Amino acid sequence: MNVALLSIGDELLGGRITDTNAEFLSREVTALGASVVERAVVPDERTAIGGAIGRLAGVADVLVCTGGLGPTTDDLSRWAAADLLDTGEVIDDEEVAAAVRTWCDGVGVPMTEVRAVVAKRPPSAAFVSNDQGTAPGLHFRLGSCDVWMLPGPPVEMGSMFRRHVAEVIGQEASAARPIEVRAAGLTEVQASDLLGDRLDRTLRPQLGIRVGGGLVRVTAQDPDGLCTQSQVNASAEAARKALRHWSLPADCEALAEAVGVAVQGRGWTCVTAESCTGGGIAAALTAVPGSSAWFLGGFVTYANDMKVQQLGVCQTLLSPSGPGAVSAEVVEAMAAKARLLSGADVAVSVSGIAGPDGGSPDKPVGTVWVGLSDSGGTESRCLRVPGDRSKVRSGTVDAAMQWMRWRASGVVERLPWERAQ
Amino acid sequence: MNVALLSIGDELLGGRITDTNAEFLSREVTALGASVVERAVVPDERTAIGGAIGRLAGVADVLVCTGGLGPTTDDLSRWAAADLLDTGEVIDDEEVAAAVRTWCDGVGVPMTEVRAVVAKRPPSAAFVSNDQGTAPGLHFRLGSCDVWMLPGPPVEMGSMFRRHVAEVIGQEASAARPIEVRAAGLTEVQASDLLGDRLDRTLRPQLGIRVGGGLVRVTAQDPDGLCTQSQVNASAEAARKALRHWSLPADCEALAEAVGVAVQGRGWTCVTAESCTGGGIAAALTAVPGSSAWFLGGFVTYANDMKVQQLGVCQTLLSPSGPGAVSAEVVEAMAAKARLLSGADVAVSVSGIAGPDGGSPDKPVGTVWVGLSDSGGTESRCLRVPGDRSKVRSGTVDAAMQWMRWRASGVVERLPWERAQ
Numbered sequence: 001m002n003v004a005l006l007s008i009g010d011e012l013l014g015g016r017i018t019d020t021n022a023e024f025l026s027r028e029v030t031a032l033g034a035s036v037v038e039r040a041v042v043p044d045e046r047t048a049i050g051g052a053i054g055r056l057a058g059v060a061d062v063l064v065c066t067g068g069l070g071p072t073t074d075d076l077s078r079w080a081a082a083d084l085l086d087t088g089e090v091i092d093d094e095e096v097a098a099a100v101r102t103w104c105d106g107v108g109v110p111m112t113e114v115r116a117v118v119a120k121r122p123p124s125a126a127f128v129s130n131d132q133g134t135a136p137g138l139h140f141r142l143g144s145c146d147v148w149m150l151p152g153p154p155v156e157m158g159s160m161f162r163r164h165v166a167e168v169i170g171q172e173a174s175a176a177r178p179i180e181v182r183a184a185g186l187t188e189v190q191a192s193d194l195l196g197d198r199l200d201r202t203l204r205p206q207l208g209i210r211v212g213g214g215l216v217r218v219t220a221q222d223p224d225g226l227c228t229q230s231q232v233n234a235s236a237e238a239a240r241k242a243l244r245h246w247s248l249p250a251d252c253e254a255l256a257e258a259v260g261v262a263v264q265g266r267g268w269t270c271v272t273a274e275s276c277t278g279g280g281i282a283a284a285l286t287a288v289p290g291s292s293a294w295f296l297g298g299f300v301t302y303a304n305d306m307k308v309q310q311l312g313v314c315q316t317l318l319s320p321s322g323p324g325a326v327s328a329e330v331v332e333a334m335a336a337k338a339r340l341l342s343g344a345d346v347a348v349s350v351s352g353i354a355g356p357d358g359g360s361p362d363k364p365v366g367t368v369w370v371g372l373s374d375s376g377g378t379e380s381r382c383l384r385v386p387g388d389r390s391k392v393r394s395g396t397v398d399a400a401m402q403w404m405r406w407r408a409s410g411v412v413e414r415l416p417w418e419r420a421q
Numbered sequence: 422m423n424v425a426l427l428s429i430g431d432e433l434l435g436g437r438i439t440d441t442n443a444e445f446l447s448r449e450v451t452a453l454g455a456s457v458v459e460r461a462v463v464p465d466e467r468t469a470i471g472g473a474i475g476r477l478a479g480v481a482d483v484l485v486c487t488g489g490l491g492p493t494t495d496d497l498s499r500w501a502a503a504d505l506l507d508t509g510e511v512i513d514d515e516e517v518a519a520a521v522r523t524w525c526d527g528v529g530v531p532m533t534e535v536r537a538v539v540a541k542r543p544p545s546a547a548f549v550s551n552d553q554g555t556a557p558g559l560h561f562r563l564g565s566c567d568v569w570m571l572p573g574p575p576v577e578m579g580s581m582f583r584r585h586v587a588e589v590i591g592q593e594a595s596a597a598r599p600i601e602v603r604a605a606g607l608t609e610v611q612a613s614d615l616l617g618d619r620l621d622r623t624l625r626p627q628l629g630i631r632v633g634g635g636l637v638r639v640t641a642q643d644p645d646g647l648c649t650q651s652q653v654n655a656s657a658e659a660a661r662k663a664l665r666h667w668s669l670p671a672d673c674e675a676l677a678e679a680v681g682v683a684v685q686g687r688g689w690t691c692v693t694a695e696s697c698t699g700g701g702i703a704a705a706l707t708a709v710p711g712s713s714a715w716f717l718g719g720f721v722t723y724a725n726d727m728k729v730q731q732l733g734v735c736q737t738l739l740s741p742s743g744p745g746a747v748s749a750e751v752v753e754a755m756a757a758k759a760r761l762l763s764g765a766d767v768a769v770s771v772s773g774i775a776g777p778d779g780g781s782p783d784k785p786v787g788t789v790w791v792g793l794s795d796s797g798g799t800e801s802r803c804l805r806v807p808g809d810r811s812k813v814r815s816g817t818v819d820a821a822m823q824w825m826r827w828r829a830s831g832v833v834e835r836l837p838w839e840r841a842q
Contacts (some may be wrong), residue, residue: 011631013457014599015447016640019440022462026436036434038469041443041460044629048459072613073620074629107807108841115610132808153632155812210437272700272721278707279693279700282721286699289777289810291723297731298721300693300703306718306763310731342727356710389710 001034001172004060006052007041008067008077009152021066021157032166033173033225034062044068049080057145062169064161067152069135071117077149081138082122090120096127096136103134128164132156137164176205176229178221179236183246184214184255185402185416191216194242198235205235214398215255218243245411256284256291259401262408263346264294270404271344272298273311273334275325275351276368280397296342301334311337326351326363328380331371335380339373346374346407348400352383354392368396370415372403383417422455422594422646425481427473428462429488429498430573442487442578453587454594455483456644465489470501478566483590485582488573490556492538498570502559503543511541517548517557524555549585553577560585597626597650599642600657604667605635605676606823606837612637615663619656626656635819636676639664666832677705677712680822683829684767685715691825692765693719694732694755696746696772697789701818717763722755732758747772747784749801752792756801760794767795767828769821773804775813789817791836793824804838 005025011017019041026036037060042048049068056063068077082090097119104111118135121127128137128148133156138149148165150157170177183191188211192199195218199207205227208219220236240247252258263270272281282298285291299310304325307313313333316322323329334349352368359365368383381403385395399416406413426446432438440462447457458481463469470489477484489498503509518540525532539556542548549558549569554577559570569586571578604612609632613620616639620628626648629640641657661668673679684691693702703719706712720731725746728734734754737743744750755770773789780786789804802824806816820837827834 009631010629010642011633011638011640013447013460014451014640014642015444015449015457016601016638017631017633018444023436023439026434028436030435036436037464038473039434039462043458052459070632071610072630073622074631103807107805107838109608109611112610112614114613132812208437274700276707277704278712278716279695279703279719279721280707282700282723283698283704286697286701286721286723287811287814291699295699295723297723297727298700299731300700300707300719300721302703302707302713302716302718309762310718310720341730390708393708 001062001169002037002060003029003034003062003064003169004037004056005039006056006063006065007039008044008049008065009041010044010074012041012067013043020154021152024154024158025064025066025161028161028166029169031178031219031221032170033176033222034169044074044076046076046080046083049077050083053080053084053142053147057142057147060145061172062165063142063145063147064165065147065149066157069118069137069149069151071114071135078120078122078138081125081140081149084142085124085140086122089123091123093119093121093127100134128160130156130160131163132159139164176222176225176227176232178219179232181218181220181236181240181243182248182252183216183218183243184248184258185398186216186246188216191218191243191246194244194246195239196242198239198242205232207235207239213254214394215248216246245406245409245413254284254287255398255401255405256288259285259405259408260288260291260294262405266345266408268345268408269294269296269343271296271338271342271347272400273338273347273349273371274298274300275302275307275334276354277350277393277396277400278302280393281348281350281400284397284401296344299334299338307334311341313337324363326353326367326369328369328371328382331369331380332373332378335371335373336378346372346404348372348404350396350400352385352392352396354389356389366392368392368399370396370400370403372407374407381415382419383415384419385417422483422590422596423458423481424450424455424483424485424590425458425477426460427477427484427486428460429465429470429486430462431465431495433462434464441575442573445575445579446485446487446582449582449587450590452598453591454596454598454646455590456596465495465497467497467501467504470498471504474501474505474563474568478563478568481566482593483586484566484568485586486568486570487578490539490558490570490572492535492556499541499543499559502546502561502570505563506543506545506561510544512544514540514542514548521555549581551577551581552584553580558585594646596646597643597648597653599640600653602639602641602657602661602664603669603673604637604639604664605669605679606819607637607667609637612639612664612667615665615667616660617663619660619663626653628656628660634675635815636669637667666827666830666834675705675708676819676822676826677709680706680826680829681709681712681715683826687766687829689766689829690715690717690764692717692759692763692768693821694759694768694770694792695719695721696723696728696755697775698771698814698817698821699723701814702769702771702821705818705822717765720755720759728755732762734758745784747774747788747790749790749792749803752790752801753794753799756792756794757799767793767825769793769825771817771821773806773813773817775810777810787813789813789820791817791821791824793828795828802836803840804836805840806838
């Protein structure tokens with residue numbers, strides 16, 4: 001089964017945003033066992049959109065278009081579809097209009113003519129429901145091609161693709177469903193070393209490896225439709241074992257979920273004390289639904305005075321003659337006091353130099369101390385995280401979470417980015 | 422000047438790698454004042470590559486192709502060019518062959534037949550030198566289109582584009598550089614209403630509107646090369662004024678930066694007290710370099726006990742007979758105490774039901790109370806944020822930041838998602 005993808009939007013062609021939709025859809029379609037035969041990006045122009053749909057419908061069994069379905073004047077996808085199907089005509093859909101009216105009433109905004117545009121569709125197209133936003137998608141056949149037009153916002157598009165389009169593609173495609181194994185806190189090269197000969201491209205099932213969203217992602221797949229699903233599953237399971245305690249449990253999409261599994265599995269609760277990450281560890285942990293069962297809270301002691309007042313860090317440690325805010329002493333004091341004040345079983349703390357300013361020859365940007373306190377005592381480790389402010393912060397969040405997860409699971413391992421002592 | 426971009430490679434269509442080349446080139450071309458009129462991605466197939474080059478050469482003045490120029494059997498771009506130009510014929514280029522031989526001798530590898538492939542070119546194409554790798558690019562005319570084929574590795578491609586292609590595009594391009602105006606805390610439709618007739622697509626400069634990264638982004642641009650830079654600048658400035666206090670200052674990429682500008686501009690410091698956002702407000706604020714000048718820290722009081730112990734929230738407020746954790750009383754107590762404990766000039770606090778669980782008929786998922794305390798007193802407002810857990814949290818972070826920013830700037834306005842009282 002051949003699939004083509006069309007992304008619509010001036011902001012893509014101007015390079016102002018990354019076309020993450022095309023990348024997501026490429027992965028999903030491939031994962032369903034079908035092939036992407038072409039991708040295209042066209043501007044917010046009615047004739048350009050219509051021309052591209054017509055052309056791609058001629059080369060693919062399924063065409064998925066994204067973008068240009070919103071209500072404003074530069075959203076022209078519905079009009080391009082109307083040109084192709086019904087010489088430009090659109091009709092009002094009562095059901096969608098009613099849903100938009102309900103939405104407007106709910107959030108207390110007027111139902112304007114502009115908002116009502118999303119209820120218009122070409123008579124020959126059907127609406128595709130959107131449970132994440134107000135603009136529905138469109139679905140129609142053009143020649144022998146099944147055409148799906150989805151809104152541009154990635155959350156809406158992704159949800160609609162999975163609910164409506166994936167099934168159609170999956171039913172027709174013959175290959176086994178690929179399985180992804182996720183690992184945190186190691187590089188692609190380190191993961192490759194652990195996987196060794198399993199990465200041979202001629203093996204079936206085949207393993208693919210890539211980095212995305214702060215994780216190493218290894219996919220067991222069936223590129224030629226020659227494997228059973230249980231062979232693919234077994235290959236993924238072998239990869240998970242090979243990645244040892246860096247791999248996440250099968251149902252965890254993110255490292256924070258794996259922290260929850262480990263902390264809750266141990267019957268523990270946890271707390272955070274953060275300086276350079278400014279609440280990023282707490283925010284990552286609380287992104288997990290149900291985290292209130294194992295996460296109590298956190299202290300964001302960004303200013304030195306907050307470290308003293310909230311966590312009782314000794315003023316002399318922070319004075320010019322002391323070890324300073326980025327030190328073993330300070331993160332250990334932070335972790336121990338956060339644990340004590342909150343009554344949590346385990347506390348992690350971080351203090352570091354995220355940059356761009358604040359580095360010194362002694363403590364360059366990327367120098368981060370991490371502390372951990374539990375009933376066995378309090379320790380600290382020093383990281384040297386490469387990259388800019390954003391990378392130093394996200395690398396620190398991940399290292400601190402990994403340490404807490406490993407501690408709850410009884411794993412002893414060097415942290416990601418940990419400096420040799 | 423119209424530019425088209427063609428990316429070549431199975432790994433792109435399979436979603437195994439991100440097409441950073443197309444995004445880079447889109448930005449570079451737009452910055453040079455030319456327009457990208459279409460982007461396409463095709464697989465490593467000789468006929469697909471040739472077909473796409475032929476088609477895109479018909480719609481653009483300049484076509485930049487990337488990928489498929491290496492020496493291995495799945496690198497087919499040179500053969501596709503030869504098909505188009507010289508009925509498949511290639512010749513050996515002595516100069517390039519000699520350079521490859523020197524490179525092989527230098528790194529001590531044999532000069533194999535495979536390595537020698539990069540010295541072959543269609544007689545009608547010229548080589549484009551590559552100072553970062555061994556595979557040169559190709560340059561030729563097809564009809565009225567100037568075609569450049571560059572290798573796929575981003576470092577080589579980027580360097581070659583800037584040294585050889587940018588000048589050609591820059592000399593010919595006449596359009597002014599586009600300017601983006603960002604606004605926070607309103608929907609695309611609300612922004613459209615404020616901009617009104619300015620969004621007419623026939624106007625020059627033209628305004629485009631989209632949503633991305635939690636912001637409404639309005640771009641003033643010159644699609645046909647008919648405007649001066651100062652006309653584009655003036656159009657962007659008019660859009661910024663029309664978007665009133667929702668628009669961010671010109672140099673702010675994110676709402677958090679605008680909070681910093683406002684808080685620091687007032688000579689204030691700030692602090693946060695968070696429940697449902699779990700540190701997300703503090704994390705967003707500290708993502709701004711230099712935020713230590715105006716952000717002191719935060720309290721992440723996720724569990725009720727943390728609200729009592731850290732922020733002195735009265736136990737009776739949280740008891741079953743009291744108003745509960747998600748209430749005006751609790752967020753006001755949180756904000757007032759956070760301000761007092763930290764010594765900050767302004768404090769914001771949030772407590773809400775992010776979901777998926779915890780909702781009730783009385784307080785459904787998305788119900789969030791936000792508190793603000795400054796020297797003038799303490800107030801609270803109730804939001805109803807639509808969407809899933811992630812959207813409720815990010816919408817709350819933005820609303821709280823906007824309130825703090827507006828307060829520091831003396832703006833009185835309904836908050837994003839604020840419920841009618």
